[in-house]
Amino acid sequence: MPTDVICLVSGGLDSFLSAKLLMEQGLSVLCVHMTSPFFGDAEQCTKWENQYGLRIIHHDVSEAFVNMLREGPKHGYGKTMNPCVDCKILMLREAKKFMELHGAKAIASGAVVGQRPMSQRRDVMNTILREADVRHCLIRPLSAKALDPTPVEKSGLVDRSRLLGISGRGRKEQLSLAEKYLPFSGIPTPGGGCKLTERENARRYWMVLTREKEPSVKDFLLANTARQGWRIQGGNEFWLSFGRNKRDNESLRLLQSEDDVLLRFPGIPAPLALARHGIKWPKDMLISAAKLTLSYAIKALKESPKATVVFDRGGERHGEACVLADRNQLWEPPSWECIREEIRAWQKKVMEQKRPERNGNIPHIAAEKSADAT
Ligand code: SF4
Structure with a gap:
């Protein structure tokens, strides 16, 4: 027609x-x-x-x-x-x-x-x-x-x-x-x-946009999925996603990249978790992520607060550990107020520059931090 x-x-x-x-x-x-x-x-x-x-x-x-x-x-x-x-x-x-x-x-x-x-x-x-x-x-x-x-x-x-x-x-x-x-x-x-336009989502997206080196479509799809956690340690930032339901868990499997680590708890009803670039994470960070994820395994916790977590990489078993559930692990992403300040600071900087060619630079916080330090 x-x-x-x-x-x-x-x-x-x-x-x-x-x-x-x-x-x-x-x-x-x-x-x-x-x-x-x-x-x-x-x-x-x-x-x-x-x-x-x-x-x-x-x-x-x-x-x-x-x-x-x-x-x-x-x-x-x-x-x-x-x-x-x-x-x-x-x-x-x-x-x-x-x-x-x-x-x-x-x-x-x-x-x-x-x-x-x-x-x-x-x-x-x-x-x-x-x-x-x-x-x-x-x-x-x-x-x-x-x-x-x-x-x-x-x-x-x-x-x-x-x-x-x-x-x-x-x-x-x-x-x-x-x-x-x-x-x-x-x-x-x-x-x-x-x-x-929604703050809770913007909070997730801004973290991905500014903390991931080369944020991709898949990254933003991951940000839409599951619960999200961010943690800063030793100048590095760690991004954790853990499932709220079966659908989230399936998405986490699908969105897994080569250098990610998937955390699973065999034999018990527990969420899956995805450590983005997890192969580079120190062991204590993976353990912390596992403790937090296990704390959301409500049914399993009625039996025991302890469980074995398996770390998978590229579909293969990469390691395992015995962990104790702990909801107090510090994985809360920055508040909306902090994110809003970052967005405002970025806007201000761009407007001050009167929109010159920005060499494709998004406000990559990690890059800016290291540039400031030199
Ligand atoms: S960014 Fe979102 S709200 Fe704004 S025009 Fe595009 S779709 Fe609409």
Whole structure:
């Protein structure tokens, strides 16, 4: 089926409404739902297609997104760890590829002027247009009349008079539109849900981004999994993940890398734990991790607080020890307040530098510490 417009859908109400508004004009719309470890859910696409009568394809932008984080988002972070402006630019660039691939003539997004403080301010929306190089093809159907006419509207592809002029943070208009365009299907949440806006997740991600030498997609997937612990000793930082349930345990096995050590307690119902780069860990650190992990084996502890932990590397038994459960092992990651300070310090530094080429430098704390020491 030929496609007129590629519409970005996050899973939030505004993007679905944008697609529906264009379809009402008789345009053929192909929706693209982008995913990464931080946002999106590919499994929802089929459900949304049936529920809202849309054509939706899924596109994984994990690698590109993690690269952007590693290089440091040019426009900084929002309230938490959300690099919204860089994210929008990245998504529009990706959408442009789909537009060309499908021979479409325009890209639509659910952006509403003034709705979100970081990426939907009028001046920022213009920056996004420019940097994503989509000025000639982007339309924002919900806010079109609150903005200057776009080349797509002028070309006649889209009838501007049938688009809307919503602006501001209110949700009233969108909610009444939902009743018209998405009846009987349940009103989707306002946004698509992004983990980077949540403090608890940001706490995990920032640690990975700044403490891992070359943070990868797999690292952020690991940060999404299980309980997380961090510990600093002798200038080194140690990252521990331990399962809360069977699903976490399975994920830990799948996310294991070559230099990781998997901690397991054979013969008893206990969580698995993953020591990232564990082959480099001193023995006392692995033992400490095992003591903490065992303290979460509630059923097994009713029998005995002692158990044998086996250290696996590359699927092979690497060693073992007898440990005593101990919840007081110090593996608590830094508080959100500390992380927020680090993010602010990074932002300040970047802004002071007036965004020069940062040589791909993310705020790698370990590197900075050693540079300070010299
Ligand atoms: S909230 Fe998350 S998904 Fe949405 S624009 Fe910001 S970074 Fe991107």
